[in-house]
Amino acid sequence: MPDARADVAIVGGGITGLSAALRLADSGVDVAVFDAGRNAGSDANAGSLHVQLQSRFLRLFPDQAPNVEASLPAYLEAVRVWQRLDQRLGGVDLVRKGGLMLAETAEQLDFLEHKAEREAKHGLDVEILDRDAVERIAPWLGPQVFGAEICRDEGKLNPLVANKALRKTVLGLGVRIEPAEVLAVRASGAGVVLTHEGGTSEFDQVILAASWGTARLAVPLGGRVPVAWEPLHMNITEQAEYVIEHLIQHAERPITLKQFRSGQIVIGGGWEARFDPDVGTPEVVESSMIGNVSLAARIAPGIRNLRVIRTWAGLNTTADGKSIIGPLEPHRNVFIAVPGDAGYTLGPLIGQMAADMVLGETPEMDPSPYAPSRFL
Ligand SMILES: Cc1cc2nc3c(=O)[nH]c(=O)nc-3n(C[C@H](O)[C@H](O)[C@H](O)COP(=O)(O)OP(=O)(O)OC[C@H]3O[C@@H](n4cnc5c(N)ncnc54)[C@H](O)[C@@H]3O)c2cc1C
Known part of the structure; x- marks a missing residue:
């Protein structure tokens, strides 16, 4: 594997991770994406752009319904982000x-x-x-x-078209996608060290956008991200x-x-x-x-x-019905980006918001209700 050194590493190359990579690369940041290449929800999903409360979700997870309901404005925003992405990627059958x-x-x-x-x-x-x-x-x-x-x-879109177009676009911007599983993440001075299948690399900042894989990576950092x-x-x-x-x-x-x-x-x-x-x-x-x-x-x-x-x-990947976005306290340079229910709809918005936080910019939507610290 070539040297994976970059300013920012993203763990997870699904719709969320690649959307974060797009935002960062657009801002001139050097980005490496590590992806284990298995069981990505983004490769399996149906391409529904969900906004209304889903009866299935209300029935199966009634305890999480208030969180999904409070997130409804995020779904509206997420569809707007998809419309912009549709144009940017040259059409994803939206x-x-x-x-x-x-x-x-x-x-x-x-x-x-x-x-x-x-x-x-x-x-x-x-x-x-x-x-x-x-x-x-x-x-x-x-x-x-x-x-x-x-x-x-x-609405709806074709995820096969969207995934391919997004990947091609970020690669064209110089983002490196490493086909490697990240085995461990640890803080090291002002940076973050990833141990991955290709060795060990250090970054200034890291985004964990590994959906179901995020929980395990957060534990050694003292974080709790209860995804299943x-x-x-x-x-x-x-x-x-x-x-x-x-x-x-x-x-x-x-x-x-x-x-x-x-x-x-x-x-x-x-x-x-x-x-x-x-x-x-x-x-x-x-x-x-x-x-x-x-x-x-x-x-x-x-x-x-x-x-x-x-x-x-x-x-x-399920959590508590709400997306999880923001720094994994006390590590101000490790960010979580896990979309809530209907995660393909939310993925581009959540990825971009996490990238905005890495850049020190104000995200499109107030991220505070989605902070990982709510699980501590
Ligand atoms: C059958 C099905 C249908 C769905 N239909 C819809 C739908 O119609 N509309 C909708 O909005 N949502 C839908 N979803 C949900 C949606 O697909 C997911 O929520 C969304 O794709 C998650 O995107 P993501 O980028 O956050 O994570 P993922 O796409 O899951 O990507 C995470 C990536 O991280 C990688 N990874 C994990 N651990 C590590 C590690 N340690 N190191 C390196 N890489 C790692 C994985 O291999 C994976 O490639 C569906 C899901 C499924 C399963």
């Missing part, structure tokens, strides 16, 4: 036609109505639609759909005529469904996968595939005859 959360019963629509009231207070552009109104904008929905909440701030992995399932179909413009979710059932510009339909939404750390990669659970695509076919009967061409499993 479409912002809004997201529909479907109700199949009056009770579910009632739940959505209360949810929309809470979201509107945080500035989200939401509205409750009855069956006729939903049908006008999404005539392909199943006959049982009773109504929906539309969140006009939501969550193995999740995904499917993608063959190409079909492009008709589904919105991001689709359900008020009660776990599903996200969207169509890429290519015509392929991506189906996910939090169905479980299996993960044994000794095996090292998450594995598909057959019942998740069957349950997930059956639900999709009920919601959108027209896709019933499409073939699923690929299924995969990936590691999501």
